[in-house]
Amino acid sequence: MASSFFTLSASDHVIDARYVSKRFAGVVALEHVNLSLRRGEVLAVIGENGAGKSTLMKILAGVLTPDNGEIRIDGKPVELDSVRTGLKHGIALIHQELNLSDNLDVAANIFLGREPRRFGLIDRRRIYADAVPLLREVGLEVDPRTLVDRLSIAHQQLVEIAKARSTNARVLIMDEPTSSLTQHEAEQLFKLVLKLREAGVSIVYISHRLGEVKRLAERVVVLRDGKNAGDLHGYQIDHDSMVRLMVGRELSQFYKRRAHVIREDFLRVADLRTPAHPQHRLSFTIKRGEMVGMAGLVGSGRTELMQTLFGIAKPRGGSVSIAGQPVELSSPLAAIEAGVGMVPEDRKQQGLILEMAVRTNLTLAALRANCRGRVFLNRGYERKLSADMVGTLRIKTPSDRQLVHLLSGGNQQKVVLGKWLALKPRLLLLDEPTRGVDIGAKQEIYRLMEELVESGVAILFVSSEMTEIIGMSDRALVMHEGRLMGELRRDQLTEEAIMHLATGGADPERDVA
């Protein structure tokens, strides 16, 4: 009978989220999303940047409250209004950015805020004793008295998991847990995930790496643009189906690429040593009209390389030439004068002045070259440039006097792009250009990148999204722990090939120097 079947299946679910919607100031982040999680299963949630994965996870963990919809735990409707409530129901979120106090030791972090007491004081002996089995369960062999900042990222992550287990969490939500792990560390984590599953823990696993999703997950929920795009089970989970659901069509249609006319060498980097990884020498070239992707794990030194090329970080050695001329990239201004523009990784901290108007932001970099008498603002120029940019980039704003922080993420990113287009750069550096933008804005950003490359601009872009690297690049550079591990031509670009290099595997075509 239908009703008894329903009851049975519902009680089988640890979490049942139904028709969950969430808006931020009118912008839809999630719309009628459903997600159910069974006891002891590994469920992967995938989707492009801005698809709503993080919002959904935060709702399940009690960080955010949904506007609409219902969440049932063990079949009973609950109000997840705080992280505390989430933990009470056994749901723990392991953030992408770990949340440990690195000045405290391992045991103190595990029991932070829940310290066992004796005569009103923290019972240290018990903390250390209780930490041992928890650390053993997650396979972390360190003294519980070790300070957290002495541990690697992978080990800190294990401490987080131990901490979650100490609260008897039955549901672990892991947000891109492998984004900064090496291959070996990731393997350890996969073993732990499977072990926890055996112990009856349910795991929600978020990742951009479809290879590991395929290995670990029994079920995949795909989100696209804040909605359910489809579910995959067992044998259905393969690379192509996942990508198709994520981008809503074949990859080739989402990333509309035309054949690029690749011209002469433009940027030539030789033996460059960045301050973050001075022991490694980086050498590569980028040609005019070429779109080069840069892949690698979080923390592999990609952003530091971009910052060095833009004069934010001072190189420790090596040389850079642009259009055959050696250049000294000693400051962003020097880079700008050499024809370089940069869309930085952190839009809000580095890309925009949020409390200033769209117009002021769009003209900020171009003011210098377009002022009157070398110092006076040229308001007519500002007005015209701003109107042009709002038009060509289709920036959605009621007026260019609007403060930038009131725009959506995608439109904010277009303002950052517009600021550089105003200078007509010959080399554009983009660091995670589509992070936190919706799918429509994303496609427009790709379209702009395409147009720039067609007009002869050289583009170097960093992305942690495999599909973006594979979909957009003429060539990809892959970094690992500060080293350039290799280059992949367009016909060599596969997720496996990229991951192999990104996690420290050697480039088979490259001589070991």
Add this chain to the structure above:
Amino acid sequence: MKKILGIFLLLVVVCVVTTLFNPKFLNAYNVQNIVRWTSLFSIISIGVAFVIITGGIDLSVGSTIGLTGTLLAWLLTFKHFNVGSALLTVFAVSLAIGFGHGLLITKLRLPTFVVTLCGLLLYRGIARYLTNDNTLGFGSEFDSLRYISVGHPFSLPFPGGRILIPMPFVLMVVIAIAAAVLLNQTIYGRYLLALGRNEQAARYSGINTHRITIMAYVICSVLAGLGGVLFALDVNSIQPAGLGEFYELYAIAAAVLGGCSLRGGEGTIVGVIIGAAVIRVLYNAINILGIPTQLDFAIIGLVILGGVITDEVIKRIVARRRAARPG
């Protein structure tokens, strides 16, 4: 503009209330006095405003005034410098002070509070050592020089007579116009406002944020130096230990009251002048209404506190509204 409107209303209210209790507030001599002191304090407050717009603070202004004022008198009366070279030396010293602050804050990344607090102690100490703590005066030899501080180039009609316009007012107007043009009509002003809001983003936009920050500290110290000269010429009896003492606080208060956010990136010159006027009028009111003068610090303190609280509350409301937006 809303912030300025608020402080302007406060100024009007204080004036009206004081007049109601004591109509002498509006007599020509009293108004002339308020204008002169408002002008002197506006000059130093405008300087401090530039620093506050960068998101920094300058606590050394009072001591810079003490040092430059003392130095001027010392050079003229003890070292027998001619007027031109004495003024040039004072200018060079105040410029060097600002440049030093700027370098320490940008290149060594020292906290602006610490750098200028040390300046506060250092410059006062130098002024006192220079003169062995003795009171200095210009005598009657330098009356032509004193004209730039105590002179009245022209007068304006005023109900019940004419009001003499003091020289500091003329100087203040010139400086205010120059400062407003710099802040609102030049790329440097735009850069200053941008880096005050978000220094990192300003740097990523190709702005030499160090140079602009140093510029702000130089403007502040040079205007403090000018203030030192004017205050010294005004009193004609310079106590190295006391000249300019606590003036940094009035200057900061005036800037904050006038709409400069202590977080940086915000402020108008007109607002700062109105802020300085509020403080001077409050002072005058304390005198004229027979409120015990022992309370003057307390009243100024409350006004600064009120300004900062208002600033904080407004920012929180804005932040809360923004928190409801996508992260």
